[in-house]
Amino acid sequence: MQIRIDPITQVRDEVELIESLLQLDQRTLLELGCGSAQLTRRLATGGPGRQLIATEVDERAHALNCTIDDLPNVHFHLAGAEAIPLPAQSVDLVFMFKSLHHVPDELHDTVFRELVRVLKPGGLAWISEPIFAGEFNEVLRLFHDESSVRKQAFEAVVRNVEAGVMALVTQQFFLAPMHFPDFNTFEQRVIKATHTEHRLDPLLYAQVKAKFEGYCGADGAHFQMPIRVDLLRAPL
Numbered sequence: 390m391q392i393r394i395d396p397i398t399q400v401r402d403e404v405e406l407i408e409s410l411l412q413l414d415q416r417t418l419l420e421l422g423c424g425s426a427q428l429t430r431r432l433a434t435g436g437p438g439r440q441l442i443a444t445e446v447d448e449r450a451h452a453l454n455c456t457i458d459d460l461p462n463v464h465f466h467l468a469g470a471e472a473i474p475l476p477a478q479s480v481d482l483v484f485m486f487k488s489l490h491h492v493p494d495e496l497h498d499t500v501f502r503e504l505v506r507v508l509k510p511g512g513l514a515w516i517s518e519p520i521f522a523g524e525f526n527e528v529l530r531l532f533h534d535e536s537s538v539r540k541q542a543f544e545a546v547v548r549n550v551e552a553g554v555m556a557l558v559t560q561q562f563f564l565a566p567m568h569f570p571d572f573n574t575f576e577q578r579v580i581k582a583t584h585t586e587h588r589l590d591p592l593l594y595a596q597v598k599a600k601f602e603g604y605c606g607a608d609g610a611h612f613q614m615p616i617r618v619d620l621l622r623a624p625l
Contacts, residue, residue, distance in 0.1 A: 397520075401563035403563075403616065403618075404431045404432065407432075407515065408435060408436075411482065413432065413439055415439070416438070416440075417441075417480050418433075418441045418480070418481065419442045420441065420486070421470040421473070421484070422445060422486065422488025423450075424447075426443060426463075428484075428486055429454075429460070432484070433462055441462060442480070443465050444466045445467065446467070469492070469496075470485065470500045471496040471499040477506050477507065478510065480507045480509065481512050481513075482512060482514070483515070487517060489518060491538070491585075494541040497541065497545035497549075501545070511623060513622055516618065517617070517618045519539065520617055523612065523613065527600065528575075533585065550619075550621065555624070557619060557620070560619055561617070561620070562615070563616055563618075565614045567614055569601075569609050569612075570609035572598050572601050572602060574609070575610070580597070
């Protein structure tokens with residue numbers, strides 16, 4: 390398993406890609422690291438019979454998620470991927486959207502054991518991670534360089550596949566579109582994200598703003614984040 394080196398040109402909406410590849414209806418789904426529950430909502434409302442458990446370690450994000458009252462088939466839990474509060478073999482599919490690299494490296498192998506524990510035999514895990522490249526990354530890395538943690542996350546996938554903990558079904562590579570109408574939106578969504586504390590001194594703040602605004606057009610900044618997905622299967 391190696392990171393793709395040829396150019397990634399296909400632009401895809403990740404949830405639309407999931408819906409085209411996987412059967413989610415009449416299934417129990419688990420999302421680990423649901424953030425503000427935007428993808429949670431789309432997964433939960435995309436078809437009939439879906440039951441979704443969504444976990445988050447950020448207490449502020451979890452508190453906001455618990456105020457959502459129009460998703461009766463979603464249950465929110467404050468928990469990390471290394472200690473999933475679910476019974477064994479209770480889930481059909483697990484999703485980790487850009488969250489594995491937020492798990493400390495020393496807990497990665499525990500996460501994969503937990504995935505196998507909660508998945509039904511032969512169940513699937515969709516693990517999507519941003520590749521350390523692209524224009525958005527050029528802005529982000531000024532104050533939050535994720536090169537090492539993303540590398541550790543991918544190495545954890547490789548290590549657990551090669552050890553036979555889970556089997557690789559397929560890899561998908563695509564560009565995920567992102568749009569920020571202005572720098573203030575970028576600041577609120579990224580710099581002030583509650584899951585990570587970023588402290589920018591005035592000089593660095595000015596550098597980040599200038600870099601961001603260099604990508605702005607009439608309607609703000611559009612980025613295409615390169616994404617790698619590893620679709621893994623639990624043992625039968």
